[in-house]
Amino acid sequence: MKTSKPGADHCGDSGQTMAVIIENAEKRFGQRTAVAGISLSIPAGSLCGFIGPNGSGKTTTLRMILRIVRPDRGKVVVLGADSGKCADHRVGYLPEERGLYRRMKVRELLRYYAALKDVRHPDPEITRWLRRLQADGWDQRRIDGLSKGMCQKIQFIAAVIARPQLLILDEPFSGLDPVNLELLKGAIQDLQQQGTTIILSTHEMETAQRMCERVVMIYRGRKVLDGTVQQILAQSGSGELRVRTVGGRPLPVLPPSVAAVRQQGPYLQLLPSGSLTAAEVLRQLTAVADLEHFEIVRPSLHEIFLRLVSDDAADQPAPVIADSGGRQDLHRGTLTAAAWQSVCSFFRPLGNIGN
């Protein structure tokens, strides 16, 4: 397949290390601020998760990356081309809701989307992808005769048919059965291995945690999380410890390093006092009891997400966990008061934010 890219000259060099750079982008719709000064960078070739509740500004941010809307302020550089220039033929997009013409046949539709991406001879690529996603023989079927999962696969092929350098997937796994889910995950991972930068917007935190190297969370138009999954999970620890004594016996005495304890099934959940390290707490515990389990409790991405967007989050600044080129910076952003409280309590044992 020959993919001509006449836009490359005027879109700038795409050999940069960052596939997407957003600098202080702001977008308002009338009185409503959809995106309030977001800055982020997505390295080329990475698989980056975009998470955030509905109405948080996630879709607007994706639309700015797609050039569908322009930022009122700030800059959005995609594959080396800034806001005013096009990178559309190098960007693939799979929307959350199906963007397929119901009355078109599968191959006809894929040819059309390929033509819009300036792909001259798309048939071999279409055939290859149909086979790859176990959709051979669907060529002549009309879209309105396909199931939701089938449509999802066709939509995915439409997004990747032009071999994009940047692929934006909005909820790509919805409507898929476990078999097709794994099929699509495999395809996405293959694309990433081939060098495609992938932005995966999803509500499924488990998927984001498992698949993505990096995660960006947007909440109320602002970025509140940005970093590798490992960094976020490590930095988001509550500082609590989970232990189990031999035979499940209670602790005979409470060591001075433990401020509070509560029973959780067969485990004891301990809250260390002050800013003691886990090693110090372990040392004190083993002095008073025999332990058969010791664990530093780390919340999942799902729990972090829920805590950050909890309903009682009101108007207060909130922190931003960010990773910029390997540095571990903890920035203080602006979030709601309750969210701030929530996040403060979240990161309290770390002792170096919010104070």
Add this chain to the structure above:
Amino acid sequence: MNLLVWHMRKTLVIAWREYRAMVGTRAFLIGMAVMPLLMLGALCVPAVLSGLPQPDIRRIAVMDQTGVLLQPLRQAAEQRNQELLAGTPDRSESGQSGMLSVLGIQDRHLYEFEELPTEGFDDSDRLLQSERIRSGALHAFLEIPGTVLRSSGRSSTTAGTGTLLMWVSEDAALSEARRWCEQLVDVLLLQQRLADTLPPALLPAVIGQLSGPAGIGPVGLYYRDENGRIQRGAQQTSLTALALPIAVMAMMFMAVLLSVQPMLESVLEEKTLRISEVLLGSASATQLMTGKLVGNAAGSMTIFGLYATGAIVAVWQQGAADRVPWALLPWLLIFQLLAVLLFSSVFMSVAACVSQMREAQCLLMPVWLVLMLPLLLWFTVIREPNGTLATVASFLPPATPLLMAVRLCSGAVIPLWQSLLSLLLMLVGTAFGIMTASRLYRAGILRQGQAPGFSELLLLAWRGEAGG
């Protein structure tokens, strides 16, 4: 240059899909076939029915107190019946009945007269005859008082009708049979009154002179040709005066109608299924809208072309090709194209701003009224193509294409400056319409939720920013 070609290519890709989606469906073919039937149905059905080999007989009872009018009426009806059965056109057609004939709604029933007793004819007899009409045994009854031979005024009237003669039927006011009888009775009365005052020997010659048809031929206005010579306008026929303007207007209207609805559905489908979001990730809003407009206009011109081809073939087969003003064709094509672009862009922008067909129909109500305006005015425009109403209305851009087409095809000489001015105004109107529509399209296509009101639409058109 490459960039321009690249942009053009995308626009054409979108246009081609739009065109295929429009004309490549069964619904389109059915619509193409059904639309003319619907529009001409009202005209064709009476014509078809009137062409039935055995027309119904309309029985008319006559109470003739003069004693001299019934017999000539019977003879005239007999002659008319024979001509109708033989397929000979009605020689008595007036201007209006000529128009009715063109439209295929001339009365082709056979008339039969029966005599009613004149002695003691009163309201009870009138009630009796009315009951016969209600039962279907009779079509009408005509009452001719004896005084009619002496009176030319209206001092002595029948049953308080204000006229000398009285016609009673269910369709009395619009009855073709009444009009036929009225014309005939007028001639018979003239003959009878002359017979009372002239010597019998002179009577046939005088009647011949008085009743000989003048034969007023319909001719177009005189004009100077390119050599400065004075030329007589073309002889007008019912084809050039009525059938051509109606047919052209109907074709143009159908071509617009058959294109705006698919446009509405297409944009609404793209919006509700979020296809537009995918498309906007590949093409700009301008490319998308231009492509859709070009594809839609091409589809509409295909419809117009097919209808026009059919009409041209029909005209050729009828041997009436020399009566068709072919020089008007470029004007018609330009006006048709502008009409499609204007209305398609309006329908497209409205569809982009709503989420449901119901909301679109609500917002489009005023547009429909504007679209239908020429259909409300066409009769006046045909009768007076250079009248004030026709002239002014044809300068209003939304109505310009259809009304100018009617004016141009009516056979009247339309001043060139009026044609050019209307074209200029239409071009400006279309450009303004497309610009406004493009702002609305950009603003509305990504917008979700409640449909905007008119004031909000204006605001969106003013700001023209994409919705979120």
